[in-house]
Amino acid sequence: MSRKLRIAVVGAGIGGLAAANSLRKRGHEVSIHEQVPQIGEVGAGIQMTPNAVKVMRALGLEDELKSVSFMPQAILGLDYRTGRKLFRTPLDVCDQLYGAKYLHVHRADLHRILSQPLPESIFRLGVKCVDVGTVNDTAYAKFGDGSEVEADVVLGADGIHSVVREKLFGEDAPRFTYNLCWRMVVPFDEPDFNLVAPASTMWFGPNGHIVTYYVKGGKGVNVVACQETTAWTAESWNTQATREEVIEAYKDWHPRLHKLFMKADHVFKWGLFDRDPLQAWCKGNVTILGDAAHPMLPYLSQGAAMAIEDGYVLGTALSADTSVPEALQHYEALRKPRTSEVQLKAREQGKTNHLISPMARLRRDIEYYIRGLINPQATGLKAGWVYEYDATAVA
Numbered sequence: 001m002s003r004k005l006r007i008a009v010v011g012a013g014i015g016g017l018a019a020a021n022s023l024r025k026r027g028h029e030v031s032i033h034e035q036v037p038q039i040g041e042v043g044a045g046i047q048m049t050p051n052a053v054k055v056m057r058a059l060g061l062e063d064e065l066k067s068v069s070f071m072p073q074a075i076l077g078l079d080y081r082t083g084r085k086l087f088r089t090p091l092d093v094c095d096q097l098y099g100a101k102y103l104h105v106h107r108a109d110l111h112r113i114l115s116q117p118l119p120e121s122i123f124r125l126g127v128k129c130v131d132v133g134t135v136n137d138t139a140y141a142k143f144g145d146g147s148e149v150e151a152d153v154v155l156g157a158d159g160i161h162s163v164v165r166e167k168l169f170g171e172d173a174p175r176f177t178y179n180l181c182w183r184m185v186v187p188f189d190e191p192d193f194n195l196v197a198p199a200s201t202m203w204f205g206p207n208g209h210i211v212t213y214y215v216k217g218g219k220g221v222n223v224v225a226c227q228e229t230t231a232w233t234a235e236s237w238n239t240q241a242t243r244e245e246v247i248e249a250y251k252d253w254h255p256r257l258h259k260l261f262m263k264a265d266h267v268f269k270w271g272l273f274d275r276d277p278l279q280a281w282c283k284g285n286v287t288i289l290g291d292a293a294h295p296m297l298p299y300l301s302q303g304a305a306m307a308i309e310d311g312y313v314l315g316t317a318l319s320a321d322t323s324v325p326e327a328l329q330h331y332e333a334l335r336k337p338r339t340s341e342v343q344l345k346a347r348e349q350g351k352t353n354h355l356i357s358p359m360a361r362l363r364r365d366i367e368y369y370i371r372g373l374i375n376p377q378a379t380g381l382k383a384g385w386v387y388e389y390d391a392t393a394v395a
């Protein structure tokens, strides 16, 4: 690399930290500006699909990730009431097919692993970005405490309610999808495979679905229970809910799920939002990534994975021998088609997951069955095209 750029990252979430790692590896000078006074993550799981694991490898963080992960054997689709198997996509072939493993990790562990290589001195905490822009080839970010930073690039990694995006392109609220989720991490001393399969298990029911998988090397099970709703629900990871609420919402679902709900100490709920793909991500020397650029439904487990890929590709693009605005345009051109496709396919998957009509569900289940007979990788989520992508090979 021939130049060293100053890059101010707004937001120390998964995307901001991945970008900071990628940029520092290429010798750029990075500062991170985060609104919360203390770095940390909520208690929830994250599915690290092979495309995200390849980036972690390139950042030198794969071994540490594996050491705190659980390796699922399959993606399993089950009927919500009988537990009948609808499909099974084996995951032990991920190395051969997609070039990396499929891992389940606790968000706090992932956040810690991404933070560790970054020196404390580059973080500024408790500062909320309120404005950004570009003047004479220099980007600036202004903060609520009156402070201001200048840099060659300002990167908005500030999540779904991004101030950076709003300042670049105007106000435009993310769309409430009328999907509500409860989440809980149920503690386990040892994995109990009679209760929870060693898989990414999706229970399909009318109007909703439930995903379960082990995290913390098997010492916890992440449960995400999604349901369509008519009531507006806030987008917050920390709205408290009760076990009883979940039990009532899924009262006719399989007894194994109820056993799991009964073991939960804390339940949270939140509403799911997404956005249509944006027209543009960059203006002058400012750009965005992750949920700020492309919030998506979690039905392909790709929000964090896309943010991690964005961060890596931004590092590559900014290290090319072009002007900063050209490099940012190149980053956008490389990333937007992929993230837009994943955004739209995740929406479609939600519809498939939540079919109400018994006939439509029967048709779906027969299709799963037939596809599974022909090729188990082509049934269920059919997301091989997502997993095979290698952001580290994108020029």
Ligand SMILES: Cc1cc2nc3c(=O)[nH]c(=O)nc-3n(C[C@H](O)[C@H](O)[C@H](O)COP(=O)(O)OP(=O)(O)OC[C@H]3O[C@@H](n4cnc5c(N)ncnc54)[C@H](O)[C@@H]3O)c2cc1C
Residues within 6 Å of the ligand: 010, 011, 012, 013, 014, 015, 016, 033, 034, 035, 036, 045, 046, 047, 048, 127, 128, 129, 130, 157, 158, 159, 160, 161, 162, 163, 181, 224, 272, 289, 290, 291, 292, 298, 301, 302, 303, 304, 305, 306, 307
């Ligand atoms: C139910 C559910 C399950 C999911 N499961 C998966 C999964 O299995 N796999 C997967 O890949 N993804 C998953 N995701 C998606 C994933 O969690 C998000 O897409 C991902 O966290 C986005 O990362 P980000 O860095 O863009 O934003 P965030 O992680 O939201 O980080 C944004 C950061 O910016 C800070 N910030 C915000 N505004 C400002 C400001 N004005 N000034 C300074 N700082 C600011 C915030 O405090 C935060 O630290 C799931 C999401 C949901 C809802």
